[in-house]
Amino acid sequence: MTSPHHPLTVGSTFGPYRLDRLIGRGGMGEVYQAYDTVKDRTVAIKVLPERLAQDPVYRQRFQRESRTAARLREAHVIPIHDYGEIDGRLFIDMRLVDGESLRELLDSRGPGAPDRTVTLIEQVAAALDAAHADGLLHRDVKPDNILLSRDGFAYLVDFGIAQSSTDTSLTSDGSAVGSYRYMAPERFSSRDFGPASDVYGLACVLYESLTGSRPFTADTDGQIMRAHLFDPPPRPSLVRTMLPAAFDAVIARGMAKNPNERYRSAGELAAAARAALTGRQDDATVATSATNSARAQPNPDSDTTVSTVVPTHSTGGPAGPPTGPTGPAGSAAPPRRGRLRRVAALLTALVMVAAAVAFAGWAKFVGSRTDGVAVAGADALGPAEVELLSVVGALGYGRSNCYRDTGDPSVVALFACTPNPAASAPTARFFRFRSADALSTYYKAVVLEGLDGAACTGDPAGSDGPSIVDGKTVGRKSCVENKVETPAAPKPTLVLTNDAALAMVLYIWADPSEKPLRDYRAKINGGQFRTAENAQDPDEKTVADRELLAHTGDDFRQGNCRHVDPPGSSVTAALDCATALGKPAVSWMSFAERRLANTLYQGNLSQFNGRGCGGGAGSDAVWRKTSGVAGRYFCFDSTVSGSTAVVCLMAVHDEFMLVLITCTAPSDSPEGGPKTEAELNTYFLKDFG
Structure with missing residues (x-):
């Protein structure tokens, strides 16, 4: 168990929770993926710094706001399971969302398609309107507090700093709560604000989601405050020219300086955004359809948690590959008002002083925090890296x-x-770039010029050649004698780019003797990137996958086998596995019933004109292991890459109800392994006998 003097670590317990993974850390504590041993479910648990539990003012605020947030039942508000105090630390137990934050998606992929952005805003608006109807303000609407599941279902999170609109602030020093880049002007000079402040924040999120740029850019908090107070709202159509100009009016009204001039609800803002998208100009109509549309979206079971935090590919969120030019938000706005009257200048000074005092007070909570010692590791792959x-x-x-x-x-x-x-996998470095121009510039400067890239064997002379998948050019390919680490013994390196994925990889072999491995990989255009439609986290395994791995042997593990969607309902699991040099790759399938495994085996035996391997009599042979008869196997002719002839072997294991397929290597492969039917038969009997 933990104690007030025992810092939290991944793997430790915190009350009934086992802390499995650090998701994030910020000024208001740490968020973990945790397993609730009492309720038998995986959750996200936010644990606040110890000092806050010792502050009676903050403790009262925490209890009040957690209680009010937990009573919200709108589908797009993150469900709170529990809250309270354990061992002198305040905590909130929430649903664990299988997805990414809007901030992560914007940072990794830039702005998304306008229609997906509007759908997102409609969902968040539904959450805000429900909170406002219950007397709650969020006060910190920003991309970081919007989570998206794999199918694009949005959750508004972190009502832990929300304040009841009927309560007085419990922050004794007048601290401003929220993120300055999305904060309404009245928040800097007054504590009298309402739902219109959240509408302003949502308009800022809409602008950033459409353009990829924050509404106002500046170097200091003071400059950002001043921009919110006096600069005209930015115009998204000037930053991203493919956007309808009607969005300019939506942002202008949503970010109006006077709260009374903004949309009367978040749903009305969302309806106006939908109207701008579809070309309807009567956005003055207060449409509740935006909220109803968001509520009608599929809602995951409210009591169901998921065991992963970060998906590898989000299909439904607003962020996607950029579809138009982007630029700094400030470049889209008219020049700042440099000729304000003396009265306005004085007002600015007074407001800035008040805001600075408020900021200093809030900083005692967030600026003086001490980071916990939870083990996440700065080297751990984040959402952007996992997506790549x-x-x-x-x-x-x-x-x-x-x-x-x-x-x-x-x-x-x-x-x-x-x-x-x-898996015969060499050292590698994988990159994803912000744009095609950035990829091209980096490739030319670093690979072709810096590393003296050259055309690979078989390509026309020059510094590089085409990278080809299924007969189509997807990017560039260059072979490098990499002298960066060992000038006297250059490391053979293969560089591939992929224009659609905005990605590049460097495969780096250990020493010059492995150059044939590099050249062969280049010749067959191996090691390419998947398409976005076929993206898949290689570490994700189903329960059936893991059960299959339990029967495959020591050569096949989590790290060299990848999930494959089962081909047909009779197959319970399928895996593709790479192997060490000198051994062939193997594909596996498992079945729920022995009958189903044998049906597939017999069907393929007939379809592929199977024969006994190595010249054996009959159409197949008995698969014998030292423990006895395991099943049957046969060999058949096949091709790879559409033309190269190989021999493949299929075997069925009766007890474990699985099928394996493995093939000879092409005759010119330097990677070793069986290259004839007889060698394949010998390998199978030796490794699986």
């Missing part, structure tokens, strides 16, 4: 051997991977 990992095609790379790295500002995700001998 999900489109890595080569097997053998995952969280166990890859770590986050930092790079050029044009890079939105970068991680490096150590070799995985079990």
Whole structure:
């Protein structure tokens, strides 16, 4: 158990919770993925700093706001299971969302399609209107506090700093609660504000989701405050020219300086955004359809939790590959009012002084925090890196051997991977860029010029050649003699880019003797990226996958096998597995019934004109293990890459109800392994006999 003097760590217990993973850390504490041992469910638990439990004013505020947030039942408000105090630390137990925050998506992929953005705003508006109807203000509407599940269902989170609109503030020093970049002007000079302040914050989120830029950019909090107070609302159509100009009027009204001039509800703002998208100009109509539309979206079971925090690919969120030019929000706004009257200047000074005092007071809570010692590791892959990992095609790379790295500002995700001998996977570095121009510039400057890239064997002479998948050029390919670490012994390196994924990879072999491995990979265009439609986290395994791995043998593990969607309802699990040099790759399938496994085996035996391997008599042979008869197997002819002839072997295991398929390597492969039917038969009998 923990105590007030025992810092939390991943793997420790906190009351009935086992802390499995650190999700995030901020001024108001730490959020963990945790397992509730009493209620038998996985949750997200927010644990606040110890000092806050010792502050009677803050304790009262926490109890009040947690209680009021927990009573909200709107589908798009994150459900709160429990709250209270354990061992002198305040906590909130919430549903664990299988998804990413809007902030993570915007940072990693930029602005999304306008229609998806509007759908998102409609959902958040439904949550805000429900809170406002219950007398609650959120006070911190921003992309960080909007979570999106895999299917695009949005949750508004962190009502832990929300304040009842009928209560007086319990912050004795007048602290302003919220993020300055999304804070309504009246928040800086008055404590008398209402739902219109949340509408202003939602308008800021709408602007950033449409353009990829924050409404106002500045170097200091004071400059941001002043922009909210006096600068005209930015115009999204000037930043991202493909946007309808009607969005300019929506942002202008949503971010009006006078609260009385804004939309009367968040739902009305969302309805106006929908009207701007569809070309209807009568946005003055107060449409409740926006809220109703958001409420009508699929709502996950309110008591169901999920066991993962970060998906590898979000299909329904607003953030996607940029579809138009972006730029700083400040570039879209008219020049600041540099000729304000003396009275206005005096008012500005007074407001800034008041805001600075408020900020200083709030800083005693957030600025003087001490970070916990929970083990997350700065090197752990974050959401942007996991999303990139999900489109890595080569097997053998995952969280166990890859770590986050930092790079050029044009890079939105970068991680490096150590070799995985079990999968014949060399050292690698994977990049994702903010734009196609950034990818091209980096590739040319770093690879072609900095590393003296050259065309790979078989490509026309030059510094690089086309990278090809299924006969189509997807990017560029270059072979490098990498002298960065060992000038005297250059490391053979293959560089591939993918224009659609905005991605680049460097596969780096250990020493010059492995150059044939590099050249062969380049020749067959191996190690390519997956398409976004086929993205998949390589570390994700179903229960059936893990059960299958329990029967496959020591050569096949989590780190060198990847989930495959089962082909047909009779297959319970399917895996593709890479192997060490000298052994062939193997695909596996498992079945719920022995009859189903044998039906597939017999069907393929007939369809592929199966034969006994190595010249054996009959159409197949008995699979014998030292423990006795395991099942049957046969060989058949096949092709890879549409033309290269190989021999494949299929076997069915009767007891474990599984099927395996493995094939010979092409004759020109330097990776070793069986290259004839007889060698394949010998390998199978030796490794599986």
